[in-house]
Amino acid sequence: MLCQALLLLNLLGCHYYEEFREKKGNADVLEERAELMRAYRTCVQKYEGDPPKAREYCAPYTQMLHEVDIKRQPAR
Secondary structure, eight states, X not given: OHHHHHHHHHHHHHHHXXXXXXXXXXXXXXXXXXXXXXXXHHHHHHXXXXXXXXXHHHHHHHHHHHHHHHHHSOOO
16 A cells, blocks of 8 residues: 555656646746847847848847747647
8 A cells, every 4th residue: 555655656746747847848948039039139229220231130030039939839
């Protein structure tokens, strides 16, 4: 009986650890996205008077944001 109780508690701990890892991963991706957005806004403000340069120099941020959004999509 004691072994069954310990096994059940251990399994519950695994479930909560998996849930924690998932939430932590989502939070990390959202934090990365927020940092990229801040950098993108800074870039756009820097080149606001020269739209062609803004497109050229700020394009990598939009690509990285797109890649981060792909990471956030749940696995199928």
